[in-house]
Amino acid sequence: MKYLFLFIVFLYQQNTFGQYYYRDIVTTGENNVAIASLFNNKVTNITATEYNNRGQKNTDFNDWQDINHRDRIIRQTTRDRLTKTTVYTRVDEQFRVVDIADTSGGIINNIQYRYNNKNQVTAITKHIFEPALNTNQTEVFTWEYASDGLPLTMKRIINKTDTTEYRFARDEQGNIGEERQYRLNLPFGQPLYYYYDDKNRLTDIVRYNTRIKMLMPELMFEYDENNRVIQKTQVVSSVTRDYIIWRYIFNNAGLKTKEVLFDKNKDQTGRIDYQYQFAE
Incomplete structure (x- = not known):
């Protein structure tokens, strides 16, 4: 499986062309x-443990978070x-x-x-x-919104010169x-x-x-009664129509306790369990 957990997975492994509304706004x-839930529940540490399809622990993989x-x-x-x-993630007083x-x-x-003061993302700079490769690139994504709060346009600017616009x-x-x-x-x-x-x-x-x-789906979602995503299906090849399925389990505090990965035959290929520590 070998992927980062919580929010970092979307920021560093999202290679899908487009999907900017989903990636930058929804996600x-x-x-x-999710971050606000960690702070409000006084979580101080999270440990992720990976298992293969036979339930054996992957000793080559460790992932943990310390929350200051x-x-x-x-x-x-x-x-x-x-x-x-x-990876260091800093949040503001509103846990954004x-x-x-x-x-x-x-x-x-x-x-x-x-x-902005309406809690809308106005710019993301990467x-x-x-x-070693003499690479120095800056991408800026600037968002503009309609009066009802939904986005109208987004401009992606690479190194201040190459501009592409996305309209919604x-x-x-x-x-949207x-x-x-x-x-x-x-x-x-x-x-x-x-x-x-x-x-x-x-x-x-x-x-x-x-x-x-x-028309072919790229991502599909299912929800629980608390409007949390409990299943995500991602098409990994439009040629073979191959896809993978993540299923998520939460505890009563709304913290994710398990991710289980399945292939298109619904066979489990692995899982990640999460353990939390809390401030006294």
């Missing part, structure tokens, strides 16, 4: 809710075989992520978030500096229904479509596949 909101309540900093350390990474820093292996990865259209219920890329004020590529259930909860992210000439 950031979910992450901030005074400085509002989460330090996440991951060891995978001989590789060790440490404002800065994520990873300086492992001589590479600097930094992500900064800005919000900076990657890799001296509504569905019949007023939810379409995300489309524009360059030089002209539409580019296939749009993304967002679908919802009767409670306006996001259920599907879909794109038209030009090879098979039909």
Whole structure:
């Protein structure tokens, strides 16, 4: 399995083309809710333990988080075989992520978030500096909103010169229904479509596949009675139509206690268990 847990998984492993509304707006909101739960429940440490499909512990993998309540900093350390990474996440007084820093292996990865007084993400700045490859890139994502609080446009600016605009259209219920890329004020590529259930909860992210000439889902979600995502299905290949399924279990305090991974045959391929320590 070998993936980071909680919110970092979306920030560092999200390689899907597009899905900016989901990644930057929906996921950031979910992450901030999860972080607030950690602080409000006085969690001081989290340990993740990985098991394979036979229930055997993976001794090559360790992942733990230390939560500094005074400085509002989460330090996440991951060891995978001989590789060790440490990520620092700083939150503001409202427990919103404002800065994520990873300086492992001589590479600097930094992500900064800005919000307005309506608790909306207005800008996300990502900076990657890799001296060995002479890489120094900054991406800025700036968001503009309609009067009802939903986004109208997002501009992605690379190194202050290369600008791409994304525009968002509504569905019949007023939810964000379409995300489309524009360059030089002209539409580019296939749009993304967002679908919802009767409670306006996001259920599907879909794109038209030009090879098979039909709409294909990229992500699908299921919820519990508390509106928490308890299952996420991700299509990993549009050619083979292969996909993986995550299922999540929470305790009565709303803290995630388990993630279980399945393949498209519904066979379990692994799981991660979470243990929490609390301030006295």
